Amino acid sequence: MADSDQFGALSRAAQRRAQAERVGDLAPQEGVDIIRPVERAILIAVRFTDGTDADVSSSLDELELLVDTAGGTAVERFTQRREQPDPATFIGRGKVAELRDLVRETAVDTVIFDHELTPAQQRNLEAALATKVLDRTIVIMDIFAQHASSREGRLQVELAQLTYLLSRLRGWGQALSRQAGGIGTRGPGESQLEVDRRRINRRISKLRSELDGARQTRALKTRRRERNQVPVVALVGYTNAGKSTLLNRLTGASVGVADRLFATLDVTARRFELTDGRIAIATDTVGFIQNLPTQLVEAFKSTLEQTLDAELLLHVCDAGHPMVDDQIRAVDAVLDTIGAGALPQVLVLNKTDVTDDATVARLARAHGGAVAVSARDGAGIDDLVAAVTARLASARRVVEALVPYDHAELVALAHRDGTVLKEEHRPEGTYVLAQVAGGAAAALEPFALLSQWSPDDLTD
Ligand SMILES: Nc1nc2c(ncn2[C@@H]2O[C@H](COP(=O)(O)OP(=O)(O)OP(=O)(O)O)[C@@H](O)[C@H]2O)c(=O)[nH]1
Numbered sequence: 001m002a003d004s005d006q007f008g009a010l011s012r013a014a015q016r017r018a019q020a021e022r023v024g025d026l027a028p029q030e031g032v033d034i035i036r037p038v039e040r041a042i043l044i045a046v047r048f049t050d051g052t053d054a055d056v057s058s059s060l061d062e063l064e065l066l067v068d069t070a071g072g073t074a075v076e077r078f079t080q081r082r083e084q085p086d087p088a089t090f091i092g093r094g095k096v097a098e099l100r101d102l103v104r105e106t107a108v109d110t111v112i113f114d115h116e117l118t119p120a121q122q123r124n125l126e127a128a129l130a131t132k133v134l135d136r137t138i139v140i141m142d143i144f145a146q147h148a149s150s151r152e153g154r155l156q157v158e159l160a161q162l163t164y165l166l167s168r169l170r171g172w173g174q175a176l177s178r179q180a181g182g183i184g185t186r187g188p189g190e191s192q193l194e195v196d197r198r199r200i201n202r203r204i205s206k207l208r209s210e211l212d213g214a215r216q217t218r219a220l221k222t223r224r225r226e227r228n229q230v231p232v233v234a235l236v237g238y239t240n241a242g243k244s245t246l247l248n249r250l251t252g253a254s255v256g257v258a259d260r261l262f263a264t265l266d267v268t269a270r271r272f273e274l275t276d277g278r279i280a281i282a283t284d285t286v287g288f289i290q291n292l293p294t295q296l297v298e299a300f301k302s303t304l305e306q307t308l309d310a311e312l313l314l315h316v317c318d319a320g321h322p323m324v325d326d327q328i329r330a331v332d333a334v335l336d337t338i339g340a341g342a343l344p345q346v347l348v349l350n351k352t353d354v355t356d357d358a359t360v361a362r363l364a365r366a367h368g369g370a371v372a373v374s375a376r377d378g379a380g381i382d383d384l385v386a387a388v389t390a391r392l393a394s395a396r397r398v399v400e401a402l403v404p405y406d407h408a409e410l411v412a413l414a415h416r417d418g419t420v421l422k423e424e425h426r427p428e429g430t431y432v433l434a435q436v437a438g439g440a441a442a443a444l445e446p447f448a449l450l451s452q453w454s455p456d457d458l459t460d
Pocket residue numbers: 237238239240241242243244245246256257258259260261262263264265285286287288350351352353354373374375376377
């Protein structure tokens with residue numbers, strides 16, 4: 001058990017459990033219970049040539065937190081150095097034997113890999129170890145399944161799980177045909193798989209169309225209408241960085257806050273007042289994590305898309321976290337994946353009440369324009385609101401207005417301070433569609449029409 005010594009005792013999870021509110025009712029939820037909560041587990045990580053011991057150790061810390069959040073307990077860690085994964089068992093044959101002994105010795109129910117396993121690897125390992133074998137993706141999906149509370153959230157989780165399951169079934173199918181080959185390949189096993197596959201595909205189509213419906217309704221209701229009037233600021237960031245706490249602090253909302261991963265899975269939007277007295281909307285949404293499973297990114301598209309609607313992103317990070325730099329990079333990577341990488345961003349260095357000053361100063365130097373705050377005790381929040389106000393004032397928005405002829409100076413302002421995309425002289429006044437900064441947008445606001453346009457329509 002030298003490996004576990006290498007990374008220290010499992011004290012963090014133990015401490016957490018002592019004070020934690022438990023994940024609550026672990027009873028399976030209807031529709032989303034495909035993967036059951038894990039119990040006592042051994043965690044496995046491989047250190048590849050390009051990684052360091054510290055990387056592996058902190059990734060395992062995170063996996064341990066994930067397992068803990070999912071309702072399991074990590075009792076042991078096990079690592080191996082390899083150039084690349086073994087195609088059959090991920091870790092080497094010798095290590096599998098060692099691991100089997102450890103499984104017996106510690107009487108665990110589950111072995112969890114900090115990597116994504118192929119269906120074949122998972123199957124081979126389960127056979128060799130005579131225990132359940134999971135990977136990081138399954139654990140994250142399981143947490144999402146347990147935390148999803150809105151109807152839309154549950155549909156999205158189910159979609160992610162089924163897509164994942166389907167990719168596994170495909171793997172099985174291929175493996176079976178390769179194994180058997182030739183005569184008698186289409187045994188009962190495979191036709192059952194065909195049936196399962198068809199059923200899953202049907203359910204996936206149904207979920208997709210339901211989610212599309214919800215998305216369209218929302219788009220009609222809020223998106224275009226709000227856009228012209230009230231700027232939207234989206235809180236994004238690594239899970240557990242303090243996004244919900246910051247939303248509550250900024251807007252007086254009372255969104256649930258918890259010291260666990262993926263506490264928030266839905267979108268909350270609340271108004272707050274800017275320094276210049278104008279109103280903005282802040283949104284809080286699902287957090288990101290290193291290697292967020294692609295199935296989840298895909299399924300949570302409609303939730304994540306609401307982030308794309310923002311004028312400005314507040315990227316919240318836990319400044320005191322040992323892996324803060326990696327977490328900031330991971331969030332930027334997910335933002336790129338969902339097409340939000342180019343949106344203007346203010347980095348918020350949160351939890352400064354428990355972070356040493358040198359670290360805060362280093363991060364502030366590394367990220368120009370970053371604002372240090374404590375969402376918990378309120379320090380720096382005024383500075384943050386001032387920074388948001390300034391950034392919004394310089395951010396350009398698309399405004400559509402019908403300006404009476406006795407206010408012709410506003411049309412001139414739009415030409416001077418912005419880009420006029422369309423202009424027409426109508427009986428009631430001058431119709432303008434323009435991309436303007438905050439000051440001019442505010443001046444035009446009294447004459448704004450409900451816009452049918454959004455910057456997304458103006459890509460050419
Ligand atoms: N010390 C300190 N703790 C904070 C601060 N802000 C948030 N926290 C704590 O950090 C934990 C996570 O906070 P949340 O607001 O739930 O974080 P989140 O980013 O919304 O997390 P998810 O929704 O799970 O992705 C909670 O225990 C908070 O009380 C802060 O400024 N200082």
